[in-house]
Amino acid sequence: MAATSDPYIVFSIDPPAHPGCKILRHGGYFGRTVRTDMQANTLNPTFDEARNPLAYLGTRSELENELLRIRVHDWDFFSSDDLIGQADVPLSGLLEYGQVEVELTLDQPDTSKPKVRGKYPKKTVPAGRLYGQILFEGKTPEYHQIGILVERKPGITFLAVRINSASKLIPADPNGASDPFVVVEWDGMQQETKVILRSLEPEWRQTLYFPLKLVTLTLQSLMDKPAISVRVFDQDAAGHDLLGSCEIPLHKITSAEHAKVENETGKHAGFHKGRVFKAKAMPLVLPGNKISSTIDLELYFCPDLPQDIVLEESAERTVKELGEVWANRVKSFWRAIPSAIQFQLRDHLKLELSRDDPGFEMRPQVRE
Numbered sequence: 321m322a323a324t325s326d327p328y329i330v331f332s333i334d335p336p337a338h339p340g341c342k343i344l345r346h347g348g349y350f351g352r353t354v355r356t357d358m359q360a361n362t363l364n365p366t367f368d369e370a371r372n373p374l375a376y377l378g379t380r381s382e383l384e385n386e387l388l389r390i391r392v393h394d395w396d397f398f399s400s401d402d403l404i405g406q407a408d409v410p411l412s413g414l415l416e417y418g419q420v421e422v423e424l425t426l427d428q429p430d431t432s433k434p435k436v437r438g439k440y441p442k443k444t445v446p447a448g449r450l451y452g453q454i455l456f457e458g459k460t461p462e463y464h465q466i467g468i469l470v471e472r473k474p475g476i477t478f479l480a481v482r483i484n485s486a487s488k489l490i491p492a493d494p495n496g497a498s499d500p501f502v503v504v505e506w507d508g509m510q511q512e513t514k515v516i517l518r519s520l521e522p523e524w525r526q527t528l529y530f531p532l533k534l535v536t537l538t539l540q541s542l543m544d545k546p547a548i549s550v551r552v553f554d555q556d557a558a559g560h561d562l563l564g565s566c567e568i569p570l571h572k573i574t575s576a577e578h579a580k581v582e583n584e585t586g587k588h589a590g591f592h593k594g595r596v597f598k599a600k601a602m603p604l605v606l607p608g609n610k611i612s613s614t615i616d617l618e619l620y621f622c623p624d625l626p627q628d629i630v631l632e633e634s635a636e637r638t639v640k641e642l643g644e645v646w647a648n649r650v651k652s653f654w655r656a657i658p659s660a661i662q663f664q665l666r667d668h669l670k671l672e673l674s675r676d677d678p679g680f681e682m683r684p685q686v687r688e
Contacts, residue, residue, distance in 0.1 A: 326395040327365050328358040333386050351375030358395045384531045386411050405447035410476040420452040477532040482618035485523040489613050492554035492561045499555040506530050506548045515555045564604025564613045571631035573597045573619050594624025
């Protein structure tokens with residue numbers, strides 16, 4: 321690489337594989353690539369905004385499923401511009417926080433290894449770091465999914481909710497059946513399965529993917545995420561009827577046993593190996609009604625999260641924290657009681673206090 325460069329950046333979102341009617345609309349096929357101005361003779365450039373906003377025509381769920389492709393080029397007057405750095409960043413985390421901080425890399429020939437079919441194999445080397453912000457202009461698209469479901473893509477971590485089947489659903493139509501479909505909601509995103517007509521024992525065998533909206537994955541950031549809401553409805557032109565619902569907290573997934581899911585869906589999917597929470601015959605509840613309906617689900621993160629990410633049940637965390645606070649306060653309170661009163665209370669409190677803190681000893685104070 322030269323001692324200096326004339327860099328500029330190109331930002332892009334891949335056009336849809338099947339644009340359909342979107343091909344003639346701004347942001348549907350065209351307008352998904354923008355660039356900055358060139359900064360001359362520098363290796364530490366500072367850029368203003370891109371020349372034009374990056375356009376996208378679609379729902380919020382679809383947008384969060386995309387990758388922002390960043391390509392840094394060196395401008396050259398006499399020949400084609402050289403690529404000097406690149407990165408592919410999931411838009412899910414960027415939309416949530418608006419901050420871009422990414423390591424750039426570059427693929428170069430590895431001359432230390434033998435050629436393969438006349439060419440050296442590639443190696444990836446560091447190429448700098450990029451900082452920036454993403455700002456929305458106009459109306460931010462809503463999360464509600466309309467039309468095409470979110471498709472799993474490489475380079476993004478997803479929460480996968482596999483809806484297999486339901487059993488003993490209540491009839492909502494005059495014909496004694498229902499037209500059930502499932503709505504799954506998590507972290508502000510919502511997706512729906514297909515509708516199974518005239519069935520109380522439907523089988524969907526469908527996986528819904530929700531991108532994990534985190535730039536940096538930590539235990540605390542995952543603890544702040546909500547439970548997964550699953551609702552079963554009967555499709556009705558006059559208004560959908562709720563047939564039952566349930567909630568699955570995330571700690572069920574991170575503490576689940578390892579398993580293999582064979583029936584992954586999507587262009588880039590095959591099978592999944594990792595922690596899988598298998599909710600077999602999970603009861604559905606319907607406020608004001610006693611029902612025996614159940615649903616079969618499989619939930620997992622793909623790819624699986626680091627093994628040290630294991631969430632505790634919220635109730636267990638609360639009891640543990642309150643127990644520690646209570647024990648510390650009792651110890652402080654006991655030391656302040658005169659020894660004469662301690663003797664009177666000792667026999668009554670010793671058993672109760674030892675249950676929560678076996679190492680706790682109540683020693684009478686010695687008067688000087």
